[in-house]
Amino acid sequence: MIERFLDWLTAPLYRVLGPLIALSHRVLDRMPRPLDPFRSIKLKLSILLGISGGVGLSVFWLSIGWVEWRTAFSAAAVGVVILQIFAHGMTKPLREMTAAARAMARGDYRLRVRATSRDEVGELARAFNLMSADLAAADQQRRELIANVSHELRTPITALQGVLENLVDGVSIPDDDTLRTALTQTERLGRLVKELLDLSKLDAGATPLNLTSVEAGSLLSNALSEARLGHPGIRFVLQEPTSQLRIMVDPARLQQVFANLLDNAARHSPAGGTVTVCGNRGSNVTVFDVTDRGTGIPPLQRDRVFERFTRGYPAGRDGGTGLGLAIARWVVELHHGTIAIVDPPEGIGCRVRITLPDQPALGGQNDEHPTGD
Known part of the structure; x- marks a missing residue:
C-alpha cells in the first residue's frame, strides 16, 4: 500500500525528470571511467567517499575559513571502516557469481548465489540463479540425448553386424529369414535417423506449415x-x-x-x-x-x-x-x-x-x- 502511494506521489516527478535523467545517462555513458583500473567495488566506494568528503571540507573551509582537521580525518576513517563493513554484503553476491561462472565454465552447474537483497544486485543474482538452473537442465538433456542416441544406434548396429559376420564366416546362409533380420535392423536405423532429423528441426523451430x-x-x-x-x-x-x-x-x-x-x-x-x-x-x-x-x-x-x-x-x-x-x-x-x-x-x-x-x-x-x- 505504501509503495503504491509513493509510486503515485512520485509519478509526476518522473514524468517531468524522466527525459532529463535519460539524457544524463546517455551523456555519462560517453564519459571516461576513471575508476575502472581499480579491481574492488569497496575501494571505489571508499574513493568516492573520500572525494565527496574532501569536497565537503573544501566548501566548509571556504565558507568559515577553518577546519578541525583531526576531527575530519577521524570521521573519514570511521566512514571508510563502516563503508567496508556494509559494502561487504553488497559485493558478496558479485563474488559468488564470479565463482559460479568459473565453475560453470568447467561444467559444474551446482553453485547458486545467495539472493536476499531487493536492489539491482539482488535482481541480478536471482536472474543468474535462473540462468544457472536452465543451463544445468540443458546440459542434463544434452547428456541424456547423447546416451540415448548412442544406445539406440548401438542396438541395431550390433545386431546387423552379427548377421553380416555370420554370413561372411559361413555360419549362416543368406536365406529369407537372415536377410529379413538384416533388413529389419536397417529399417530401424533409418527410422532413428529420420526421427533425429525431425528432432533437430523441432529444436531449430524452423518448420513452417503448408496448410x-x-x-x-x-x-x-x-x-x-x-x-x-x-x-x-x-x-x-x-x-x-x-x-x-x-x-x-x-x-x-x-x-x-x-x-x-x-x-x-x-x-x-x-x-x-x-x-x-x-x-x-x-x-x-x-x-x-x-x-x-x-x-x-x-x-x-x-x-x-x-x-x-x-x-x-x-x-x-x-x-x-x-x-x-x-x-x-x-x-x-x-x-x-x-x-x-x-x-x-x-x-x-x-x-x-x-x-x-x-x-x-x-x-x-x-x-x-x-x-x-
Whole structure:
C-alpha cells in the first residue's frame, strides 16, 4: 500500500525528470571511467567517499575559513571502516557469481548465489540463479540425448553386424529369414535417423506449415495402408465418420503423426491384434482417436511418454526409439491442437486422442511452436 502511494506521489516527478535523467545517462555513458583500473567495488566506494568528503571540507573551509582537521580525518576513517563493513554484503553476491561462472565454465552447474537483497544486485543474482538452473537442465538433456542416441544406434548396429559376420564366416546362409533380420535392423536405423532429423528441426523451430484443405478419410486411409505394409500381422480398422470430414492441415506433417501413432500402437499390440482409427467433428474442432488393445500405459506415465526418449515400456522391449510421440506432439502443437492419452474403451489398451481446431494457424501459415521436450 505504501509503495503504491509513493509510486503515485512520485509519478509526476518522473514524468517531468524522466527525459532529463535519460539524457544524463546517455551523456555519462560517453564519459571516461576513471575508476575502472581499480579491481574492488569497496575501494571505489571508499574513493568516492573520500572525494565527496574532501569536497565537503573544501566548501566548509571556504565558507568559515577553518577546519578541525583531526576531527575530519577521524570521521573519514570511521566512514571508510563502516563503508567496508556494509559494502561487504553488497559485493558478496558479485563474488559468488564470479565463482559460479568459473565453475560453470568447467561444467559444474551446482553453485547458486545467495539472493536476499531487493536492489539491482539482488535482481541480478536471482536472474543468474535462473540462468544457472536452465543451463544445468540443458546440459542434463544434452547428456541424456547423447546416451540415448548412442544406445539406440548401438542396438541395431550390433545386431546387423552379427548377421553380416555370420554370413561372411559361413555360419549362416543368406536365406529369407537372415536377410529379413538384416533388413529389419536397417529399417530401424533409418527410422532413428529420420526421427533425429525431425528432432533437430523441432529444436531449430524452423518448420513452417503448408496448410491445405484435405479430406480426413483419404489421409487416414493412406496412413493405414503404409502401416499394414510395416505390420502385416496387425489388423488396422478405419471407422468411417458419419459425414465427410475436411480439415485444414499440413497433410505431410499430419500423416507423419498418424504414421508414428499407428506404428507405436502396432508394436504395443498383441499378435493378431486390432488397431482402430476414427475421426469425428466436434464444436469447432476435429477429434481423432487411435486405439489399440495392448497392455496400455499407466495413468501416471501418460504425460511423460510425450517426452523425448521416454517410453511406457522398458527400454528395448518394443523396438521403439522413444521419439515418435514427442515428434507427434510437436506437429500437433504446430497446428495449435492437442494430443493426449485418454482412458481406453473398457479399460483395455491405449487410446491417443488428437484434437485439431478448424483454423489451426489463423495468424499465418508459417507459425512456429516448437516444444521443449
